[in-house]
Every structure is written in C-alpha cells, then in structure tokens.
Amino acid sequence: MAMNAPAAQPAPWRKRLATVFSGPIIRKSVIAAVLVGSLLILLNQGDLLFSGQITGRVLIKSLITPLIPFCVTMIGAFLNSGSSTRAEDLRPGWAAVRRSLIIAVIVSSVIVIVNQGDLILSGNVSPRTWLKIGITPIVPFCVSLYGAYLAYRNALAAQPPA
Template sequence: MDPEPGLFRTVFSRGSLSKCVPIALLVGTILSLVNQGSLIAGGDATVATWVRVFVNYLVPFCVSSAGYFSGQRAISRTGANSSSHAATGRSQTREQPVLEWRQHR
C-alpha cells in the first residue's frame, strides 16, 4: 500500500497550485473589492487594510488546498483497491450508502 501523500508536498504540487491559485485569485479579488475596495480606491488604505487583502487571498487558497489534499488522500486510500477491481472488471468507484429517513411517530 502506498503511503498517504504529505500535506506540504501535495499542497505545493503543480496539480494543486494549478487549481488552487486561480480560485484564490478570483475569490480573493472579489472579497477585496467588496470589503476594502472603497478604502483602496479612496487612497485611505493602511497597513491593516493590506493585511486584510492578503488574508482575502490566503483563506480561499487554504480552503481549496484543503479540499485538494483531502481528495488526493482519498484517492491514495482507495488506489490499492482500484487495481484489484481492474483485474476483475468491476467498477473502480465506490458506491455510496443510501441513507434512509424514517419518521418516528
């Protein structure tokens, strides 16, 4: 069984960065325009304003990177099982259990 991918190695991999950086740029720009746009446009931005702008880009990068890492970890955990399914011709995707909702009277 392959070891699970390391956090920093996965987050700063080419695959992760190619997906997470554009997300952070888009979301960070929108958040910065909404939250600090008037201060920046008015020339009243302080160091605190620019720290907030930085955080507006950092948070979406961290969130999307966490999602990417979680997905890669799930793939590595099921990867060993997928190769055995390929030999038998069975589907390589796991079926999700169906939740049953029951009303209690």
C-alpha cells in the same frame, strides 16, 4: 513468531499530501487564490480602496486575504483525495458538500474576524457590514468544493486510458 513485514508503502496521508502538492493542483489553487482573493478584497476592502482610505491595516488585510482561498482549496483537495484507486469513488458528492460546509463555517468566521472584527467589537455595524458578513460564507464553500473537484480531476488524469 516472526512475521513478514509488508512492502514499504507510503502512509495514506503521505500519498494524499503528495497528490495535493502536485503541480496541477498547486497551479489551480494559485489561480483560485488570485481570483477569489480579489473578489474577497473587493467585497471586504473595496469601499475603502475606491474611496482612497488606504491605511496600513487595509493594506495588510488585502495582502493576507488571497492566502485564505489558496489554503481552503488545498484543504478541500486534501480532504477529498481519499485513498481510493478508482476516480469514481472520489467524485464530489454529499460528503464533499458536508465537508465544504464545515470548512465554510470555520473559514468564514476567520474572514469575518479579520475584516469586520473591529467593527463588531466597537458596535458600529452598518447594514453594509451585515451584508458582507452574510455573503462571506459563500466564498469558502465554493472554493472548498472546487478543491474537491480538483482532487477528482487529478485522479481522473492519473488513470490509465481505457
């Protein structure tokens, strides 16, 4: 029994990728990478940079750090760019907050391992380091939620005027 194949439409994930890799979202993700990456560098490496203790390790950590908010913004936009045709359905809500919390736990763990892993393993953790570790999850949470907001704004901009 032959069935008529439906019209070839891109897979939902391909459509989501195309949406996320559009110019406006990439531009805003780069802005988030520069701003939030600078904040993370100041938070995690600022004391070493300002005291003049710049080593190869500090330089590499400082160069890698902006990639984290860029990737988190893109992931947040991808996860919140569902296949709905209505922008109202994409409005960030509790589901976006929950996804952002999960992303924050995973990403902040990576950030802490990259920036404070050597101190943790050596057992030389100062109160300042504990403060840095405690503040770190706030950054990926906010960046991920910003990515969800970007997906929503992109969907609003793509709607025809009413």
